[in-house]
Amino acid sequence: xxxxxxxxxxxxxxxxxxxxxxxxxxxxxxxxxxxxxxxxxxxxxxxxxxxxxxxxxxxxxxxxxxxxxxxxxxxxxxxxxxxxxxxxxxxxxxxxxxxxxxxxxxxxxxxxxxxxxxxxxxxxxxxxxxxxxxxxxxxxxxxxxxxxxxxxxxxxxxxxxxxxxxxxxxxxxxxxxxxxxxxxxxxxxxxxxxxxxxxxxxxxxxxxxxxxxxxxxxxxxxxxxxxxxxxxxxxxxxxxxxxxxxxxxxxxxxx
Amino acid sequence: xxxxxxxxxxxxxxxxxxxxxxxxxxxxxxxxxxxxxxxxxxxxxxxxxxxxxxxxxxxxxxxxxxxxxxxxxxxxxxxxxxxxxxxxxxxxxxxxxxxxxxxxxxxxxxxxxxxxxxxxxxxxxxxxxxxxxxxxxxxxxxxxxxxxxxxxxxxxxxxxxxxxxxxxxxxxxxxxxxxxxxxxxxxxxxxxxxxxxxxxxxxxxxxxxxxxxxxxxxxxxxxxxxxxxxxxxxxxxxxxxxxxxxxxxxxxxxxxxx
Numbered sequence: 242x243x244x245x246x247x248x249x250x251x252x253x254x255x256x257x258x259x260x261x262x263x264x265x266x267x268x269x270x271x272x273x274x275x276x277x278x279x280x281x282x283x284x285x286x287x288x289x290x291x292x293x294x295x296x297x298x299x300x301x302x303x304x305x306x307x308x309x310x311x312x313x314x315x316x317x318x319x320x321x322x323x324x325x326x327x328x329x330x331x332x333x334x335x336x337x338x339x340x341x342x343x344x345x346x347x348x349x350x351x352x353x354x355x356x357x358x359x360x361x362x363x364x365x366x367x368x369x370x371x372x373x374x375x376x377x378x379x380x381x382x383x384x385x386x387x388x389x390x391x392x393x394x395x396x397x398x399x400x401x402x403x404x405x406x407x408x409x410x411x412x413x414x415x416x417x418x419x420x421x422x423x424x425x426x427x428x429x430x431x432x433x434x435x436x437x438x439x440x441x442x443x444x445x446x447x448x449x450x451x452x453x454x455x456x457x458x459x460x461x462x463x464x465x466x467x468x469x470x471x472x473x474x475x476x477x478x479x480x481x482x483x484x485x486x487x488x489x490x491x492x493x494x495x496x
Numbered sequence: 497x498x499x500x501x502x503x504x505x506x507x508x509x510x511x512x513x514x515x516x517x518x519x520x521x522x523x524x525x526x527x528x529x530x531x532x533x534x535x536x537x538x539x540x541x542x543x544x545x546x547x548x549x550x551x552x553x554x555x556x557x558x559x560x561x562x563x564x565x566x567x568x569x570x571x572x573x574x575x576x577x578x579x580x581x582x583x584x585x586x587x588x589x590x591x592x593x594x595x596x597x598x599x600x601x602x603x604x605x606x607x608x609x610x611x612x613x614x615x616x617x618x619x620x621x622x623x624x625x626x627x628x629x630x631x632x633x634x635x636x637x638x639x640x641x642x643x644x645x646x647x648x649x650x651x652x653x654x655x656x657x658x659x660x661x662x663x664x665x666x667x668x669x670x671x672x673x674x675x676x677x678x679x680x681x682x683x684x685x686x687x688x689x690x691x692x693x694x695x696x697x698x699x700x701x702x703x704x705x706x707x708x709x710x711x712x713x714x715x716x717x718x719x720x721x722x723x724x725x726x727x728x729x730x731x732x733x734x735x736x737x738x739x740x741x742x743x744x745x746x747x748x749x750x751x752x753x754x
Contacts, residue, residue, distance in 0.1 A: 388582040391551050395575040396649070398600060406599075410587045487587045491631045 275457045283457035284464050293465055299441040301469075303359060304431040307366025311423060315371040316416060319378025320404060323412070329379075336375065344369035344426075345433055357438035362431065369430045370423035377419030381412030414488045417481055424477055428470050443469070497685060498525040498548070498653055503557035505543050517543045519710030520557070525685055525702075527652070530676075532688045532696035534743060535706030536751045541689045544711070545655050548687070549575035561653070574651040578658040580638040584630040590641050591617065591626035597648040616644040619678060636667035640674070647678060653685045660695070669727055672699060676725060693747070697739045698725060705746050708753065715746055 257277045263269050264276030287293040322329040322336075347368055348361070355361040385408050393407040409416075435444025447462035482489070505518040517540040525531050535541055546552040548559050550569040559566040561573060577583045584593050594613040598604055604612075617623060620640040630638050639659060646654055660668045676699060679686055690696050696703045703717045719739055721730055730736055 386579075386582040388577050388579050389585070391546070391575070392577065392583040394551055394569050395549055395573070396597060396600070397569055397571060402600060406596075407585070410585070413587070487629055490629060491586050494631055 272454075272456060275460070279457045280460040280464065284461035287458060287461055288465070293443070293446060293462070296441055296443045296446045297465065297469065300431050300435065300443045303362045303434075303442065304366055304427045307363040307431075308370050308423060308427045310363070311367045311370035311427075312374055312420060314367070315374035315419070316378050319375045319416075319419075320382050320408065320412075322375075323379040323382025324404065324408060336372075339368075340372045340376070344430055348434060348437055352437070362434040362439070362442075365434045366427050366430050369426050373422040373426065374416070374419040377415045377422075378412060381415030382408055384415070385411040414485055417485055421474075421477055421481070424473060425470070428466070428473070432466065497527040497562055498687070499558075499560040499563075500524075500544075500548060501558045501560065503544070503547055503559065504555045505540070505547060505552070506555045516710035518547070518554070519707075519712045521706075521712055522557075523704055523713055523716065525653075525687060527685055528683055529702060530679055530686045530688065530700045531702045531704065532690055532700040533704045533706060534690060534693055534696045534747065535711065536708050536747055537691055539706050539709050540711040541691075541706065542657055544706075545575060545657050545687070545689055549573060549655055551575065572652040573655065574646040574649060574653075575655040575657065576642055576646050576659055578661045580635065580642045580659075581631070583642055584638060584645075586629065586631055588629075589626065590622065590628050590630060590633070593630060593641055594645045594648055597645040601649070612648055613644075616648040617641075619647070620644045620674065634667075636663050636671060639663065639671065643671075643675070643678070647682060647684075650682070651684060653687065656686065656688045658690055659688075661691070668695070673725075673727065675699070676723075680723070693740055693743045694731070697721075697736055697743065698727075698730060703739070703743060705743055708750050714750070717743060 260274070260277040264271065264274055264279070318332070322332055344365060348365055351361045351364050351368075355364055389407060389411060390403065393403045398406065431442065432444035432447070435442035436448045439445040443462060443466055447459055447466075450456070450459040450462055500521055500523050503518050503521040504516070507515045507517055509515060521544060523531075533541055533544070543552065547554045548566065550559070550566045550573075553567075561570050564570075566573075585596065588596065591610075591613055594617055595609050598609045598612060601609075614623075614626065617626060620643055622637060622640055622644065625633065625637070630641055633641070643659075660671055663671065672695065675686075688696070688699060697719055700719050703719060704713050705715045705717065706712065707714045717739060719735075721733060721735055
């Protein structure tokens with residue numbers, strides 16, 4: 242595990258070196274592919290001048306708010322749909338249809354109703370994050386063993402405590418899977434939505450840099466996004482490893 | 497205290513005609529008794545227990561606990577399943593699994609629940625395993641956790657659905673004796689479903705033999721063997737052998753009935 246990470250970093254350095262050389266020797270378009278060192282310098286500059294931090298903050302706020310709302314709604318509905326057949330039958334067609342719509346296609350509609358501000362962006366993130374969480378929660382709840390539910394009932398648990406203390410934890414590994422998929426989607430959609438009418442956010446920053454020919458800054462913005470995505474995913478995996486330690490242990494044993 | 501009266505349960509499969517799982521089952525269990533129910537496999541023993549436990553509504557007939565009709569899971573009655581690996585909560589430690597038995601009991605503090613859970617873990621011989629997850633334990637130990645979780649509630653009636661069915665023979669013997677000791681000290685009423693005739697005779701005061709599906713009680717056999725029972729002397733007792741012989745004949749006659 243350790244070694245493979247070092248080879249990974251070595252390969253990254255090799256690629257950066259190649260980029261640097263290619264940029265300096267004019268093997269690629271000089272303006273469009275500035276050498277890696279210039280991009281890095283630009284990155285340092287936008288980070289330490291604080292220029293990009295405001296944009297990152299705006300993006301994180303939108304993504305985070307939309308993501309949490311999506312989690313709340315989708316887990317609730319997913320539990321209801323997974324647990325009660327009647328709810329599933331009522332919602333299934335609507336959910337399947339909406340799920341099939343690529344979220345960027347909803348942006349024009351959202352603009353009509355919500356304008357181009359934060360509300361629209363948060364709605365788009367909510368819309369796109371909800372489905373992977375919903376579908377996974379539903380599957381997770383459906384997969385809860387009937388023996389476990391009967392056991393809880395024989396101990397006198399009513400529907401509420403049964404869902405809270407038994408169904409949700411039993412379904413939590415799949416709910417976490419849904420949350421992880423949604424995290425990546427939130428980042429994609431916040432950037433897309435910020436490229437459609439915005440004056441802040443990392444998506445806006447990248448597009449603005451490109452439009453005003455600040456090409457190194459455009460790449461630096463992408464680097465910020467890459468690091469942000471990587472960091473968020475690491476944080477998620479850390480939390481996952483803690484919360485789901487029992488599940489890792491259980492599945493490792495069953496293998 | 498527990499009475500099953502003309503219990504009938506039908507299932508409507510997706511296609512085909514109605515399946516009658518229980519035709520008309522009637523029996524009584526007196527307080528403090530250890531009763532076993534044996535019958536050919538697939539005869540509807542599990543269905544019967546689920547009806548008694550209030551987890552499944554009978555098509556007709558009644559289950560009475562202290563003279564009151566059972567319509568949902570009654571207080572004071574716990575059903576313990578064979579599949580301990582499914583009924584235990586994999587995300588909870590052993591201690592927390594046992595605690596679960598008391599968590600929805602009003603008027604108990606955290607500390608009281610904790611102390612009770614520890615006491616029952618000790619009773620089933622699992623002290624020192626409180627912090628383990630159930631799936632880290634052997635099958636026999638997992639079933640002990642499930643037993644502790646059921647007993648910590650001090651149920652008047654404990655229904656057990658083939659609890660030792662998937663354990664190896666030696667673990668089984670160990671748990672049979674552990675269960676008898678607990679039953680004697682806690683004075684619960686136990687209804688024990690098994691397909692193992694010897695196990696039924698060894699444990700019980702009374703063995704009810706069920707017919708093939710549609711199921712009904714074909715005979716009630718009183719087991720008049722001294723307690724405490726002993727794995728060697730009890731099983732060698734002529735009365736044990738006689739009871740075993742008789743039940744075996746009843747069941748093989750049932751099974752060969754086409």
